[in-house]
Amino acid sequence: MPNLTSKTPSHDPSGMIRRWRRLQDKLIHRFFQLNGLLSILILLGIFFLLFADGFPAVKHLGFQAFLTMIWNPTSFVKATYGLGAMIISTMMVTLGAMVLAVPIGLACAAYLAEVAPSWIREILKPVIEILAGIPSVVLGFLGIVVIGPAIATIFHLPNGLNAINGSILLAVMSLPTIISISEDAISSVPRTYKEASLALGATHWQTLIKVVVPSALSGIIASIMLGMGRAIGETMTVLMATGNALKTPHSIFDSVRPMTSTIAIELGEVPFGSDHYHGLFVVGFILFVMTFIVNLIADMVLAKYQEVER
Amino acid sequence: MKKTVLFEKLGFFSLGLAGLLVLSVLIWIIGDIFVHGASVISWEFLTQSPREGMTQGGILPAIIGTFLVSLITIILAVPLGMFSAIYLNEYAHQGPLVRFIRLSIRNLSGVPSIVYGLFGVALFVRFFHLGASILSAGMTLGLLTLPWTITASEEALKTVPKSFRDGALALGATKWQAIRTNVLPYAIPGMLTGAILGLARAAGETAPILFTGAAFFVPFLPKSLFDQFMALPYHLYILATQHQDIARVRPIAYGTGLVLIALIIGLNGIAVFIRYQYRKKARMAS
Numbered sequence: 001m002p003n004l005t006s007k008t009p010s011h012d013p014s015g016m017i018r019r020w021r022r023l024q025d026k027l028i029h030r031f032f033q034l035n036g037l038l039s040i041l042i043l044l045g046i047f048f049l050l051f052a053d054g055f056p057a058v059k060h061l062g063f064q065a066f067l068t069m070i071w072n073p074t075s076f077v078k079a080t081y082g083l084g085a086m087i088i089s090t091m092m093v094t095l096g097a098m099v100l101a102v103p104i105g106l107a108c109a110a111y112l113a114e115v116a117p118s119w120i121r122e123i124l125k126p127v128i129e130i131l132a133g134i135p136s137v138v139l140g141f142l143g144i145v146v147i148g149p150a151i152a153t154i155f156h157l158p159n160g161l162n163a164i165n166g167s168i169l170l171a172v173m174s175l176p177t178i179i180s181i182s183e184d185a186i187s188s189v190p191r192t193y194k195e196a197s198l199a200l201g202a203t204h205w206q207t208l209i210k211v212v213v214p215s216a217l218s219g220i221i222a223s224i225m226l227g228m229g230r231a232i233g234e235t236m237t238v239l240m241a242t243g244n245a246l247k248t249p250h251s252i253f254d255s256v257r258p259m260t261s262t263i264a265i266e267l268g269e270v271p272f273g274s275d276h277y278h279g280l281f282v283v284g285f286i287l288f289v290m291t292f293i294v295n296l297i298a299d300m301v302l303a304k305y306q307e308v309e310r
Numbered sequence: 311m312k313k314t315v316l317f318e319k320l321g322f323f324s325l326g327l328a329g330l331l332v333l334s335v336l337i338w339i340i341g342d343i344f345v346h347g348a349s350v351i352s353w354e355f356l357t358q359s360p361r362e363g364m365t366q367g368g369i370l371p372a373i374i375g376t377f378l379v380s381l382i383t384i385i386l387a388v389p390l391g392m393f394s395a396i397y398l399n400e401y402a403h404q405g406p407l408v409r410f411i412r413l414s415i416r417n418l419s420g421v422p423s424i425v426y427g428l429f430g431v432a433l434f435v436r437f438f439h440l441g442a443s444i445l446s447a448g449m450t451l452g453l454l455t456l457p458w459t460i461t462a463s464e465e466a467l468k469t470v471p472k473s474f475r476d477g478a479l480a481l482g483a484t485k486w487q488a489i490r491t492n493v494l495p496y497a498i499p500g501m502l503t504g505a506i507l508g509l510a511r512a513a514g515e516t517a518p519i520l521f522t523g524a525a526f527f528v529p530f531l532p533k534s535l536f537d538q539f540m541a542l543p544y545h546l547y548i549l550a551t552q553h554q555d556i557a558r559v560r561p562i563a564y565g566t567g568l569v570l571i572a573l574i575i576g577l578n579g580i581a582v583f584i585r586y587q588y589r590k591k592a593r594m595a596s
Contacts, residue, residue, distance in 0.1 A: 022484070024486070028485075028486045029485070032393055032396050032397035033401065035390060035396075035397055036394050036397030036411055038394055038456075039457070039460065040414045042414075042418060042453055043414045043417060046425065049429055049432045049437075050432070103328075107325045107327075107328030108328040111325035111328060111329045116329065120329070123333070124329055124332070124333065127332065128332065130575060130578060133574050134514075134571070135513075136515075136517075137544075137547050137550075137570075138570060138571060141546055141547075141550045142342060144550055145550075172339075203314055203315070204322075205314075205317065205321045206314075206318075229420045230420070235422065235517035236543075236547065260422060260424045260517070263424050263427075264424055264427075267427075267428070267431070272436075280428075284425050287425060288421065288422070288425045291421060291425075292421075294420075295417050299416055299417075
């Protein structure tokens with residue numbers, strides 16, 4: 001009769017295999033853990049590398065040099081490194097985009113979450129996904145060949161490559177973000193809220209405006225912040241469609257050059273190691289910090305909203 | 311009472327209009343590119359190099375360049391994304407560290423693409439001395455795609471029921487054996503979908519490759535990963551803004567745009583198809 005009571009299987013007399021397995025499992029655990037830390041490493045890496053490559057310019061020129069308005073490092077008379085006009089341009093184009101995208105995006109999100117019959121939802125949801133996937137360079141191209149001439153004709157301008165053109169394109173780019181996150185927020189408002197409102201005699205519309213949307217507000221705000229972060233950091237569309245004039249903009253019909261365009265235009269041509277080269281990393285660093293803050297706010301608002309949900 | 315009903319009708323109607331507007335924006339984008347680009351597309355356009363200062367010929371080097379860069383992107387981003395997701399979903403315990411990792415991932419996905427470009431220049435081109443090359447550009451795009459592949463992989467892992475893991479563990483499997491035999495096989499299609507979607511995004515990016523390897527014009531096809539390359543999105547940018555005879559190359563620009571959009575929508579379609587098949591199978595199994 002075979003020995004059924006033996007606790008150690010005959011092929012592993014001293015527990016070697018078991019111990020090896022346990023060690024192996026621990027090593028695998030560590031391996032995956034290191035990979036998990038990678039994201040932190042990359043984020044810190046971006047921060048430090050941009051800082052390290054921007055610092056020589058700040059050290060050499062002084063921080064005040066960057067606090068002026070006009071950026072013109074290649075001037076023959078006097079090189080200037082002011083970030084003012086650039087930051088105003090970025091803000092202007094982004095704000096214009098939000099004015100267009102927020103009402104349309106929120107209305108579309110509310111429609112998808114509360115009104116649309118399911119067959120329309122089945123069509124619109126992939127539409128929004130595809131819209132999110134359209135490359136920015138294609139939109140920039142359409143800004144040049146379609147929207148630019150249209151703006152020029154409508155407003156009687158010599159050409160249509162200006163801030164408003166960029167705003168229209170950025171609105172298209174941030175719409176998918178705003179719609180999908182707002183829709184999530186609106187859909188996850190508990191049914192009971194709606195039922196209570198309807199039971200009190202409110203119409204469906206009143207319920208939507210006075211109960212559902214306010215309950216989803218933090219998610220909606222987060223979606224707007226994320227859309228804004230996208231617009232601030234977008235490069236190709238503004239590079240192609242806003243005209244790239246190096247001056248302080250006064251109206252939305254002025255040609256502007258946001259921070260992203262400046263980096264894209266100049267980094268390819270600057271001599272490595274010059275003040276100009278390091279100055280562009282300062283622009284990149286500030287851009288990084290701006291989007292970081294916007295994303296962080298969105299994150300905090302979202303976290304709060306999920307807390308309320310629970 | 312009648313007034314509120316009218317008001318409600320009007321309100322819902324305007325919400326519907328917003329939905330219609332979004333739909334028409336997409337139709338306009340694709341329609342315009344298709345109408346102007348379709349007549350340019352021919353076998354020659356897809357299989358020849360640009361000739362006579364890019365006013366003639368095709369876009370083959372740009373197609374090949376985009377393909378090679380995407381390959382590097384995938385090789386870097388997909389395994390790393392999978393490993394990170396496995397850690398987050400299978401090994402990690404909730405705590406400050408994991409919360410910090412997740413915060414980093416969310417923030418990375420919001421970092422502007424031009425900032426990834428700067429990072430790629432500073433790290434790959436300068437620090438690692440890889441120069442402006444396919445390798446530098448591909449790795450820069452790989453880092454950009456990473457947050458997406460991590461998120462998609464984690465979502466795929468989450469769909470595998472806990473009982474699958476418990477079953478293996480109860481039979482004496484180690485944690486890794488349980489993951490390898492009872493979790494990963496079921497999560498792979500979802501991870502694949504995420505990888506393809508990430509790839510579609512990377513293939514359309516221009517800003518990160520501007521200074522890490524994309525070239526205005528390369529007369530020959532790339533011979534090694536250390537060569538500069540032409541890429542579809544960069545080619546479109548050049549033809550639209552930097553060419554000396556913009557009006558004459560406009561049809562070619564439209565054709566390039568159409569190939570790029572077709573590629574990206576095609577990749578999205580494949581991802582959706584895999585997801586659909588996989589869900590159907592999952593439904594039949596349960």
